[in-house]
Amino acid sequence: MVIILLFLLGSLEEAFAGAQGLMNHYLNKLKLSRTQH
16 A cells, blocks of 8 residues: 555656756747747
């Protein structure tokens, strides 16, 4: 039971980090497109 919880927590952290990376990626793209105009 504990192992499953730890595994879920780990994958949640990974998913959160991945989402943050995607957000930063798109935010940087928006900033670049704004500065180019």
